[in-house]
Amino acid sequence: MTTVTTRTVTYPADGLTMVGHLALPAGADRRPAVLLGPEGPGLNDFQRRRADALAELGYVALAFDLHGGRWFTDPQEMLARVTPLLADPDRMRDIGHAALDVLRAEPRTDPGRIAAVGYGTGGVIALELGRDGVDLRAIGTVNGLTTGRPGEAARIRCPVWAGVGSEDPIMPAAQRDAFAAEMQAAGVDWRLVVYGGALHAFHHPSVDQAVLPGVGHHPRHARRAWRDVVGLLAECLPVTE
Template structure:
């Protein structure tokens, strides 16, 4: 049985409400920081943390909205997210506050550190990596990508997984490949997964307003354009994330 709990911490003038998941048994454990999509921390990211804890990772699903979830309110979400991803110092401060909480957890292994980010949460973890946080592995799924400049990444030692859908209008395959080319020029280890037919936030299963699943692929509430659920690629993308983590900080990593 994994142990989970809510963790509260201060960042960006807000009280953040993250989700910590600890493995069973004794550490030290590799530590994974998870950044949620722009809509807010929800049960999908909490379950990612729980699943990682079941596999022997200490995981923190961060919060960067102060406990707010913007389901069905895309305009409010964008009003919060767009200024944030346009401010590198704010993103780094928010990510650093969450990372400090994760690394302060007993039995966290700072030498085996990785990050996973979805959407704007991918932007946050990328900024931490660019600022020098010594991640071994960084996985980002349909992230907001920074400018593709090799000089920004020459000192980064992480292995990167970049993933998006072929039909994502907000994080296109061309954008992902351009960023990958910058990593290549910086001699960074990287890989790209493009999921055929998938759109933005393809992992987000549609729900009714009461939170119950619709069982379909179309969202009944308002979203940003280009969002649709793809259950098969949701599983495939998660498998790719697990492969990266196992390789870089988990059971397949080499010290």
């Protein structure tokens, strides 16, 4: 296994002090980098381990924060913060840009080779960075298939991969169709994978319906979605480029 170095990074965003998790691959050379966004409750050890796994593959990876170091366990408290955030593209972009600045400032990062991957709210932020015209090599979003402001998807400059559960009531078929229509109209190189039988947040091992209706872990599809994300990066952001 490749030796990975990790450290906590703090930075300001959205009026908070964000607490991110930076994972570096072995060596001293510049590497392609991945900005990794967490789901609505915030950054936890699951996404930190995802950043570590990306570093083992040779990427510089920053798992960014949404809530100033908090992980929400109360669904209503989480929704009270996340719902207005999701309705405000500029706030989401500010959070994404602040993390992106940290990632770009890391000496190991090749600033011309960065991808953004996110889950839920983090995936929506990755899309908003694309709609803001950020130079990314790839965008991946799992469970975060929102549409943006009219016409702004045309500013996306890279392939977009999206994954969602077929039984996700938070991202239902109508939302999937709207997302696909937006990407297609904008001329984006896009893909959408629908994982049969999966609910919202199917990728996350600790969620169930008791946390929030319509969420649930699907281990098989969680593994498949991770392989699909890694495949997207291998195609669009190869470590050996």
